[in-house]
Amino acid sequence: MATIAGVNLSTPSVFAKITDPKSKVQPSRSLWLNNPSRKRPAQFRTGRMHMQPLRAAPDRISEKVEQSIKSAEEACEGDPASGECAAAWDEVEELSAAASHARERKKDSDPLEAYCKDNPETDECRTYED
Amino acid sequence: MAISLNSPCSLYSPTKSHLGFFNNQRQLAVFYNKRSSSSSISSKQRGCLVITCSAGDSQTIVIGLAADSGCGKSTFMRRLTSVFGGAAEPPKGGNPDSNTLISDTTTVICLDDYHSLDRTGRKEKGVTALDPRANNFDLMYEQVKAMKDGVSVEKPIYNHVTGLLDPPELIKPPKILVIEGLHPMYDARVRELLDFSIYLDISNEVKFAWKIQRDMTERGHSLESIKASIEARKPDFDAYIDPQKQYADAVIEVLPTQLIPDDNEGKVLRVRLIMKEGVKHFSPVYLFDEGSTIEWIPCGRKLTCSYPGIKFSYGPDAYFGHEVSILEMDGKFDRLDELIYVESHLSNLSTKFYGEVTQQMLKHADFPGSNNGTGLFQTIVGLKIRDLYEQIITSKAAAPVEAKA
Numbered sequence: 001m002a003t004i005a006g007v008n009l010s011t012p013s014v015f016a017k018i019t020d021p022k023s024k025v026q027p028s029r030s031l032w033l034n035n036p037s038r039k040r041p042a043q044f045r046t047g048r049m050h051m052q053p054l055r056a057a058p059d060r061i062s063e064k065v066e067q068s069i070k071s072a073e074e075a076c077e078g079d080p081a082s083g084e085c086a087a088a089w090d091e092v093e094e095l096s097a098a099a100s101h102a103r104e105r106k107k108d109s110d111p112l113e114a115y116c117k118d119n120p121e122t123d124e125c126r127t128y129e130d
Numbered sequence: 131m132a133i134s135l136n137s138p139c140s141l142y143s144p145t146k147s148h149l150g151f152f153n154n155q156r157q158l159a160v161f162y163n164k165r166s167s168s169s170s171i172s173s174k175q176r177g178c179l180v181i182t183c184s185a186g187d188s189q190t191i192v193i194g195l196a197a198d199s200g201c202g203k204s205t206f207m208r209r210l211t212s213v214f215g216g217a218a219e220p221p222k223g224g225n226p227d228s229n230t231l232i233s234d235t236t237t238v239i240c241l242d243d244y245h246s247l248d249r250t251g252r253k254e255k256g257v258t259a260l261d262p263r264a265n266n267f268d269l270m271y272e273q274v275k276a277m278k279d280g281v282s283v284e285k286p287i288y289n290h291v292t293g294l295l296d297p298p299e300l301i302k303p304p305k306i307l308v309i310e311g312l313h314p315m316y317d318a319r320v321r322e323l324l325d326f327s328i329y330l331d332i333s334n335e336v337k338f339a340w341k342i343q344r345d346m347t348e349r350g351h352s353l354e355s356i357k358a359s360i361e362a363r364k365p366d367f368d369a370y371i372d373p374q375k376q377y378a379d380a381v382i383e384v385l386p387t388q389l390i391p392d393d394n395e396g397k398v399l400r401v402r403l404i405m406k407e408g409v410k411h412f413s414p415v416y417l418f419d420e421g422s423t424i425e426w427i428p429c430g431r432k433l434t435c436s437y438p439g440i441k442f443s444y445g446p447d448a449y450f451g452h453e454v455s456i457l458e459m460d461g462k463f464d465r466l467d468e469l470i471y472v473e474s475h476l477s478n479l480s481t482k483f484y485g486e487v488t489q490q491m492l493k494h495a496d497f498p499g500s501n502n503g504t505g506l507f508q509t510i511v512g513l514k515i516r517d518l519y520e521q522i523i524t525s526k527a528a529a530p531v532e533a534k535a
Contacts, residue, residue, distance in 0.1 A: 100345070
């Protein structure tokens with residue numbers, strides 16, 4: 001729970017969840033409801049609520065890739081030339097592509113830069129040019 | 131909201147004098163008048179007012195990019211949007227799983243959004259996404275045509291994570307519309323709308339090597355599963371996707387290198403840029419002398435290269451019955467001066483200043499392919515597209531005067 005609290009508050013970015021990949025979305029939401037004095041993460045203020053699911057996306061997608069590989073292997077046991085077999089492996093390919101895009105996006109984004117793009121006036125994001 | 135006009139409407143006031151009375155005028159565009167066509171023609175005849183146009187730029191040019199999954203379309207897109215300036219990003223405030231990328235001048239649409247069957251639908255019917263039966267070509271044609279005419283569309287979204295078709299998003303017609311996916315050139319009607327088309331042809335060995343690089347870190351994947359996935363999709367790929375390369379104006383073919391015998395790591399690549407001759411507004415890149423056959427190894431006294439070096443060749447050829455020019459590079463760049471040396475010897479690059487290709491390659495040195503022919507040719511094609519766009523714009527601006535005359 002301590003990790004969830006730590007992750008949730010200081011960095012509003014979705015990618016901060018890296019430290020606690022197994023945690024689900026719901027507990028973090030209720031945590032700041034229970035502590036109304038805490039600053040709400042920026043994504044709720046700016047209405048980017050649907051960013052939340054992406055927190056766990058890489059793992060979710062990874063699990064999906066694993067499952068799809070298993071089901072493709074099963075589907076092809078019967079008839080390797082069938083349409084079902086091809087469709088199953090096509091699904092594996094699609095999910096692998098999605099997983100690699102997600103990994104790339106995760107790699108590229110800097111949580112602070114992402115936050116500051118939307119909130120340049122906050123203390124962390126102010127720039128001074130003298 | 132936007133109108134499609136029958137008369138061409140220009141948004142540019144070129145400074146060149148041959149356009150007569152458009153010389154001094156800076157048009158400010160945007161009148162919304164349904165009967166604008168006739169009134170704008172009469173005002174042209176009076177010679178004082180420049181054209182009325184809808185807010186959408188009706189000079190949208192459409193570029194098609196075809197390639198199999200995992201073949202570098204996204205990298206190409208990023209390079210292309212960078213040539214035009216600015217970074218392309220997903221639409222702000224919309225569906226986070228949207229496949230669309232928008233920058234100031236360009237909008238990139240992923241054709242997977244026109245799937246007619248979602249993942250479960252395809253599994254039930256036993257078809258892959260490569261199969262035309264899984265795609266709605268009528269909708270694709272309608273919407274691309276609408277955007278080309280300057281009308282915004284509500285485009286569906288195919289969510290790659292969930293495999294479902296999400297509610298549509300609004301796409302405004304951009305200056306340059308890129309449609310990328312598996313089937314941009316499959317349907318004849320859509321093909322007619324394309325101003326330029328590119329096909330990324332990756333050979334099987336290279337595709338296998340790239341997919342291994344991409345997928346080996348994924349839990350669950352193994353060499354066998356990657357191989358099985360490629361094999362299972364191959365029949366549909368060969369039947370539906372591969373034939374599109376005959377229609378492409380430019381094909382980037384990636385093959386294993388010939389410089390290292392028995393190389394199967396795929397680190398050094400042989401890349402061929404196959405450019406169709408006779409395409410309007412597109413003049414192929416050449417080496418030394420257009421139309422002759424050249425083999426060139428730049429490494430020697432002036433330039434030192436490390437193993438395995440670089441080898442270029444250029445020459446005319448025939449490809450699926452058309453005349454083409456093929457520029458080929460085998461090897462990789464290790465240093466900046468190799469790149470600038472090569473650039474200085476290529477002609478017809480459509481650069482705006484000396485060293486632009488090198489500058490673009492360096493800007494994205496972290497992208498895959500930045501040290502070999504894939505990055506080089508993708509950058510060059512990007513510059514060619516920019517040149518094509520500018521030519522089309524100036525020719526459309528000249529058209530009203532000709533029509534009047």
